[in-house]
Amino acid sequence: QRWTRLPPGSTLIRVRADQLRAAMVVGLVRGGRIHSPAVRRAFRAVPRHVFLPEFSPEDAYRDEPIVTKRDDAGRPISSSSQPAIMGIMLDQLDVRPGHRVLEIGAGTGYNAALMAELVGPTGSVVAVDIDEDLVRGAEEHLMAAGSFSVRLVTGDGALGYPEGAPFDRIVLTVGSWDIQPAWWRQLVPGGRLLLPLSVRGSQLAVALDLVAGPPPGLHSVSVRSCAFVRLRGTGAGPDSSRALGRDGLAVQTADERPADPRAVCALLDAPGPEWPSPVRLAAVDLWDGLGLWLAVQQPDICRLLVSAAASDRAPSLLPVGLDGGTVGLLGSHGLALLVPGSRDGAGFDRRFPVAVRAYGPDGAELAARLAGQLDTWAAAGRPTATDLRLRAYPAGVAPAASSAAVVRKAHSQLVLDWPRNSVPSSPILER
Numbered sequence: 025q026r027w028t029r030l031p032p033g034s035t036l037i038r039v040r041a042d043q044l045r046a047a048m049v050v051g052l053v054r055g056g057r058i059h060s061p062a063v064r065r066a067f068r069a070v071p072r073h074v075f076l077p078e079f080s081p082e083d084a085y086r087d088e089p090i091v092t093k094r095d096d097a098g099r100p101i102s103s104s105s106q107p108a109i110m111g112i113m114l115d116q117l118d119v120r121p122g123h124r125v126l127e128i129g130a131g132t133g134y135n136a137a138l139m140a141e142l143v144g145p146t147g148s149v150v151a152v153d154i155d156e157d158l159v160r161g162a163e164e165h166l167m168a169a170g171s172f173s174v175r176l177v178t179g180d181g182a183l184g185y186p187e188g189a190p191f192d193r194i195v196l197t198v199g200s201w202d203i204q205p206a207w208w209r210q211l212v213p214g215g216r217l218l219l220p221l222s223v224r225g226s227q228l229a230v231a232l233d234l235v236a237g238p239p240p241g242l243h244s245v246s247v248r249s250c251a252f253v254r255l256r257g258t259g260a261g262p263d264s265s266r267a268l269g270r271d272g273l274a275v276q277t278a279d280e281r282p283a284d285p286r287a288v289c290a291l292l293d294a295p296g297p298e299w300p301s302p303v304r305l306a307a308v309d310l311w312d313g314l315g316l317w318l319a320v321q322q323p324d325i326c327r328l329l330v331s332a333a334a335s336d337r338a339p340s341l342l343p344v345g346l347d348g349g350t351v352g353l354l355g356s357h358g359l360a361l362l363v364p365g366s367r368d369g370a371g372f373d374r375r376f377p378v379a380v381r382a383y384g385p386d387g388a389e390l391a392a393r394l395a396g397q398l399d400t401w402a403a404a405g406r407p408t409a410t411d412l413r414l415r416a417y418p419a420g421v422a423p424a425a426s427s428a429a430v431v432r433k434a435h436s437q438l439v440l441d442w443p444r445n446s447v448p449s450s451p452i453l454e455r
């Protein structure tokens with residue numbers, strides 16, 4: 025409140041903002057979010073608070089995402105992403121001086137300004153956003169920050185920006201369901217595409233290098249877990265979450281098979297037996313570790329999500345303390361879910377006891393498979409997104425027999441495996 029009454033350019037604000045920014049960067053480096061000295065320097069140089077004029081410098085320099093626009097239903101559609109994930113992704117993107125970079129999801133313009141620092145005077149940054157009001161805002165913020173080299177464009181990023189192609193780097197700061205053909209086409213040979221990509225409900229920040237082949241493809245050089253708002257426009261993917269209409273719950277399944285909410289409610293109303301597991305889980309394991317393992321391995325994965333406002337109404341179903349939901353397997357006549365293993369809270373390792381509970385006639389069979397997956401994942405060393413390898417090919421190129429999992433999209437198919445934890449496999453590809 026105090027700060028918002030001061031003019032944004034006042035010396036007091038600037039000095040305070042400099043201190044807060046320095047502290048934020050120290051936190052990001054100490055927390056292992058930024059490794060590259062160039063990225064660290066960019067974060068030091070670009071004033072985040074100038075891109076968030078409605079917020080105090082205190083808020084702007086907290087390591088948190090800040091929602092800047094919502095749709096009519098109140099869902100976030102634009103935000104300044106959490107600095108931690110921005111740092112991680114800028115490290116993944118490996119922007120070099122002189123690079124030509126395309127950003128899809130200009131938002132406030134902050135990330136574009138950071139990348140303008142990284143490409144320097146010999147490079148270029150184009151940032152596209154689908155909403156004209158956001159582009160106008162970003163323009164103002166960039167001017168106020170003294171960052172004059174970014175080119176802002178209003179448009180649908182699913183089409184890339186052919187006028188500026190080819191690019192050394194294309195980065196999406198918005199979640200995508202698929203890899204659009206325009207992005208492949210607009211990369212230079214050996215160029216890098218970085219995008220938050222959805223894999224059966226998990227979202228992964230995947231840095232992919234364009235490889236000539238044969239067969240030509242995009243091969244991951246690094247994978248991290250992330251959570252971005254979704255792409256709108258022609259590239260918007262299917263939404264496979266369905267509200268259950270009770271207790272603020274929703275069920276999310278793999279993209280191609282949305283669940284019938286009434287059938288899920290009927291299953292939940294008939295809980296069957298429960299088996300405690302020796303494996304304990306941390307909150308993050310529902311999305312990244314085990315949750316991601318199931319997403320890759322089991323096409324019938326489902327997640328039960330609970331809105332924060334309703335979490336007190338659905339406590340018995342959700343492992344205590346685990347954030348926002350639980351994970352399981354869903355069939356036509358059965359469901360298996362992870363539930364709290366006992367009334368005990370988390371141990372010193374922040375891991376909770378869990379059990380597998382069966383629902384419906386096929387529940388026991390699904391529960392046995394879920395418990396088996398939990399054991400296999402734990403025995404494989406509890407792999408996370410960082411351990412995952414992802415290779416993407418155009419939709420027409422079919423991977424033949426291989427131990428890797430294949431997730432099919434409209435324009436691409438993803439071949440996923442855990443090279444450190446399984447027998448390395450290289451899928452044979454057939455046209």
Ligand SMILES: C[S@@+](CC[C@H](N)C(=O)[O-])C[C@H]1O[C@@H](n2cnc3c(N)ncnc32)[C@H](O)[C@@H]1O
Pocket residue numbers: 101102103104105128129130131132133134135136152153154155158179180181182197198252253254255256257258259
């Ligand atoms: C998380 S915000 C990006 C934050 C931004 N990089 C920053 O530093 O402030 C995601 C942005 O993607 C934009 N967006 C959504 N769909 C898009 C599309 N099809 N093309 C371009 N931008 C899109 C949204 O309007 C939103 O501003």
